[in-house]
Amino acid sequence: MTLPFSYNARNVVVRWRSSAATVLIIALVVAVCLILQAMAQGIVSSTSATGDPANVIIVRKGSTAESSSIVTRTQARRIQFLPQVQRDERGDPISSAEVVVLANLRRRGGAGEANVSLRGISPAGRALRPQVRLAEGRWFVPGKREVVVSRRLAPRFEGLGLNERFKSGAHSLAVVGIFDAVGTAFESEIWLDANEARSLFDREQFSSVIVRVPSPADQQAMKKSLESDKQLRLLALPEPEYYAKLTKSAGPIRFLGYFLAATLSVGAVFAAMNAMYAIVGRRTREVGTLRILGYPRRIIMLGFLMEGGLLALAGGALGCALAAPFNWVTTSTISFDSFSEIVFKFHITPWLIIQALAFSFAIGVAGSFLPALRVSRLPVIAAVKAV
Amino acid sequence: MASSDPIIRLKELTKIYQQGEIRVTALDGIDLDIAAGEFVALMGPSGSGKSTLLHIVAGIDRPTRGECWVGDIEVSRLNESQLAEWRNHTIGFIFQTFNLIPVLTAFENVELPLLLTGLAPRRRRELVQTALDIVGLSDRSRHLPRQMSGGQEQRVAIARAIVTDPPILVADEPTGNLDAHSAATVMETLQTLNGSAGKTIVMVTHDPRAASFGSRIIHLEKGELIRESATPPGGGTPA
Ligand SMILES: Nc1ncnc2c1ncn2[C@@H]1O[C@H](COP(=O)(O)OP(=O)(O)OP(=O)(O)O)[C@@H](O)[C@H]1O
Ligand SMILES: [Mg+2]
Numbered sequence: 001m002t003l004p005f006s007y008n009a010r011n012v013v014v015r016w017r018s019s020a021a022t023v024l025i026i027a028l029v030v031a032v033c034l035i036l037q038a039m040a041q042g043i044v045s046s047t048s049a050t051g052d053p054a055n056v057i058i059v060r061k062g063s064t065a066e067s068s069s070i071v072t073r074t075q076a077r078r079i080q081f082l083p084q085v086q087r088d089e090r091g092d093p094i095s096s097a098e099v100v101v102l103a104n105l106r107r108r109g110g111a112g113e114a115n116v117s118l119r120g121i122s123p124a125g126r127a128l129r130p131q132v133r134l135a136e137g138r139w140f141v142p143g144k145r146e147v148v149v150s151r152r153l154a155p156r157f158e159g160l161g162l163n164e165r166f167k168s169g170a171h172s173l174a175v176v177g178i179f180d181a182v183g184t185a186f187e188s189e190i191w192l193d194a195n196e197a198r199s200l201f202d203r204e205q206f207s208s209v210i211v212r213v214p215s216p217a218d219q220q221a222m223k224k225s226l227e228s229d230k231q232l233r234l235l236a237l238p239e240p241e242y243y244a245k246l247t248k249s250a251g252p253i254r255f256l257g258y259f260l261a262a263t264l265s266v267g268a269v270f271a272a273m274n275a276m277y278a279i280v281g282r283r284t285r286e287v288g289t290l291r292i293l294g295y296p297r298r299i300i301m302l303g304f305l306m307e308g309g310l311l312a313l314a315g316g317a318l319g320c321a322l323a324a325p326f327n328w329v330t331t332s333t334i335s336f337d338s339f340s341e342i343v344f345k346f347h348i349t350p351w352l353i354i355q356a357l358a359f360s361f362a363i364g365v366a367g368s369f370l371p372a373l374r375v376s377r378l379p380v381i382a383a384v385k386a387v
Numbered sequence: 388m389a390s391s392d393p394i395i396r397l398k399e400l401t402k403i404y405q406q407g408e409i410r411v412t413a414l415d416g417i418d419l420d421i422a423a424g425e426f427v428a429l430m431g432p433s434g435s436g437k438s439t440l441l442h443i444v445a446g447i448d449r450p451t452r453g454e455c456w457v458g459d460i461e462v463s464r465l466n467e468s469q470l471a472e473w474r475n476h477t478i479g480f481i482f483q484t485f486n487l488i489p490v491l492t493a494f495e496n497v498e499l500p501l502l503l504t505g506l507a508p509r510r511r512r513e514l515v516q517t518a519l520d521i522v523g524l525s526d527r528s529r530h531l532p533r534q535m536s537g538g539q540e541q542r543v544a545i546a547r548a549i550v551t552d553p554p555i556l557v558a559d560e561p562t563g564n565l566d567a568h569s570a571a572t573v574m575e576t577l578q579t580l581n582g583s584a585g586k587t588i589v590m591v592t593h594d595p596r597a598a599s600f601g602s603r604i605i606h607l608e609k610g611e612l613i614r615e616s617a618t619p620p621g622g623g624t625p626a
Contacts, residue, residue: 004502031450081495192543289486293500294475296468380447384486 003290004151015279016123022275023315026360029264030319035326036257038346039344041108043184043333046344047246050184052241054214055128056222060131061235065102066248067117067340069205075232082225084218085211088127094212099197101207102340103168103190104257105157105297115340116157118147118168118190120197128210134185137162138175145200147344148177152330152343160190171200188332188342210239248336252381265363266359268312272367276308280375287375288384300374308368309361316360320353393420394554394587395444399453402439402610403419413439415610416453423554424586426581427605433591436610438559444589447558451614454583457555475503479548479586481558485538485540487532493519493543494528518546521578521584524595538569545576549586562597574600 016023058079063069071079076097079085085093092207099120106113119125125315126132126139140146149160154175165174174194181187197203213219217239223236280287287300327348375383402414406472412434421427429437442448443455446462447470455462460541465473474480487496495520503512519525521543532540541561548556558577562570578600580586592598 004491004495004499006495007488007491014490285486286488289488289498291471291481292445292474292478294471294503295499298469375566381442384447 002301003295005306007302009310011279011283012314013305014308015119016311018331019275019279020312022271023311024228025271026226026268026315026363027318027322028311029261029268030356030360031322032264032351033257033261033359034320034348035346036253036260037352037355038111038323038348039327039331040254040257040345041349041352042093042214042347043250043342044247044305045185045252045349046183046342046346047185047243048240049239050186052129052131053238054382056213056219056236057239057242058209058226058234058236059242059264062243064248065118065335065339066098067102067209069100069207071209071234073098073205075234076206076209079211079226081207082211082222084213084215084222086214088124092125092386093220094124096122096210097206098210099194099195099201099203099207100140101201101203102309105166107156108158110340114157114334116153116190117188117200117340118192118197119186120192120194122194123182125191125194126208128212129186130179131184132179132181132191135178139177140192140196142196144174145171145196146174146176147190147192149175149178149185150343151178151180152374153190153341154178155263155339156332156343164237166198173200183345183354185246185342187344188335191209198321212362241317244336249333249342252336253333262361265359268363269367271310272312272364274367275311276304276368276371277374279307280304281357283387284375284378284383287378288338288380288382288386291380291383294324296368297376297380298373301372304372304375305365305368308364310364312360312362312367313357315364316357319360320356321350323348323356392423393456394423394458395419395421395454395589396456397440397444398456400440400443400450400455401452402436402448403451403470408446412610414450416441417610417612418454418501419605419612420431421587421589422622424581424585426578426600426602427590429474429589429591429607430593430595430598430614431602431607435607437607440607441557441559441589441591444555445480446474451552453617468536472503474595475551476551477544477555478507478603479543479553479556480547481541481556481561483560483563483573485532485537487540487544487547492529493535493546495571496532497528497546499548500547504551515546517602518550521542521580522546523533536569536613537565538572541565541569545562545573548582548619554587556586556588558588558592560591560593561590562594569593570597 047327059069078130080093080095087093101118102115103118104113105116135151140148153162165172226234226236326346328345330345332341332343397417397419400414400417404411417547443450449463455516494515499514519528524542524543562573575598598604605614
């Protein structure tokens with residue numbers, strides 16, 4: 001007992017041009033909301049892709065970012081020699097005590113300044129992150145004032161290009177290499193030697209320790225032994241878990257996305273309503289015909305709700321297409337976890353597309369409600385005599 | 388045939404349109420019996436109430452007073468959804484303007500009334516094919532209305548009207564928008580439906596040639612039945 005789907009679907013296909021303005025409005029609304037969600041998703045994706053499940057990161061309990069965490073040298077040594085930590089072929093623990101500091105750097109093109117994360121790593125730090133690969137130049141030599149910069153960061157700040165120099169405080173640092181860290185939080189970092197960083201930035205202590213502990217059982221044991229000692233006040237987390245928490249910056253963007261979706265959708269619903277009033281107005285006699293053939297009001301009503309939904313869905317699909325070029329575009333924002341600049345890519349996931357399409361369909365259905373009600377409530381004789 | 392039980396019986400049928408101060412009496416106490424199998428042509432000047440009468444018989448308008456019986460059902464007593472279902476299997480409606488759905492093919496247009504019946508798709512296809520065969524358009528089933536001539540469109544509309552096999556066909560100036568040749572084809576189709584399929588037909592027309600296909604001609608004027616004339620036997624063969 002339904003109108004053939006093709007009846008309403010084909011009307012959309014045949015007549016969408018007359019509703020092109022509405023389709024476009026819905027497309028723009030969907031595109032704007034989708035882009036914001038893709039931005040939030042990009043932050044989530046880049047941080048959550050960072051962690052390696054075989055690594056455990058140890059930071060001070062209660063610190064939200066590595067840059068605000070303190071792990072003393074004694075603690076670092078103790079962690080390093082825990083029995084669970086894997087050792088390399090020479091028998092050394094695979095462990096990196098690291099220092100993360102923020103440096104205020106000038107953006108290229110005179111667009112102000114921003115905080116950038118500098119990470120001082122121990123020799124094992126590179127082995128712990130095989131996803132970070134040298135792309136150009138060479139790695140820094142410990143003991144020299146040398147750094148390696150993420151490929152994404154290099155073009156954004158003054159002096160971060162290969163073989164350039166930049167100043168941090170009184171010190172001048174040389175960029176000797178460029179690394180790739182595709183899709184991870186390391187894309188927002190500058191790397192150098194840990195001891196060099198400690199002396200440059202006058203840090204007695206480390207920020208964090210990263211150790212290789214491949215077995216989840218060992219990870220649990222290690223976590224227990226560290227966290228049960230209340231004196232230590234340390235937190236040990238598998239890396240993926242740690243990075244998954246660093247997505248605070250996604251929150252406000254996501255909220256803005258939902259807020260805009262909520263407000264813009266009101267406008268979009270009215271646009272859809274406008275288009276649907278025009279459509280049912282033009283097809284009143286057709287409705288009369290269907291009623292004469294025996295179609296009851298509710299089926300006519302459902303048909304037009306469906307048609308409005310499909311029309312808006314076309315807008316939604318167009319909106320996704322408009323937003324698509326943003327996918328993988330690199331952008332940056334300030335992190336609400338570390339207050340440093342983070343670089344990430346817009347990430348339009350299939351799930352976001354599904355949400356966007358469902359959102360547009362809902363706009364269409366909502367906008368069709370009153371027009372559909374009006375035309376389906378019309379007496380048959382009035383409908384069939386309409387011009 | 389006229390001696391069999393009436394399939395349509397109108398008693399004191401009255402329709403008054405009230406628009407502010409103005410009262411228009413479109414039908415003024417019509418008494419009329421139409422027997423099953425009759426082919427009635429309704430004639431009369433513009434505004435005489437022909438369409439109004441047809442609409443009430445077809446269950447798409449309600450009388451102000453009086454009764455309209457079709458079979459043993461008093462149509463004006465049915466509620467809106469009962470009427471819809473009743474129309475679906477009792478009345479085939481043919482419009483002056485064809486009223487095909489422009490985005491649907493001939494086949495799909497004819498299938499529309501069947502989608503409400505719960506018949507299996509295969510059975511529906513058979514019935515649509517049969518209906519299109521009867522009007523001689525089985526080769527046009529995939530054509531859209533705009534790809535057909537007016538006469539063909541009207542014959543598709545007739546196929547749509549008969550596809551649920553309703554006992555009564557109601558046609559409001561079915562040839563009003565057609566050239567003489569197409570009109571003749573449409574009238575021959577209706578005549579066949581009346582003759583071999585036994586459909587009772589009530590048709591409004593201004594065209595005496597079309598009317599001559601009927602077995603009975605009824606004249607309306609100012610909402611009243613003024614005269615009735617039988618057509619000569621064998622009437623309907625255009626001169
Ligand atoms: N909705 C309405 N409101 C007011 N008056 C109406 C309405 N519908 C019809 N009428 C009037 O009722 C009368 C009969 O109309 P009807 O349509 O039945 O005439 P008709 O015989 O079919 O005429 P035509 O040959 O021009 O189609 C006319 O005077 C018309 O103006
Ligand atoms: Mg009329």
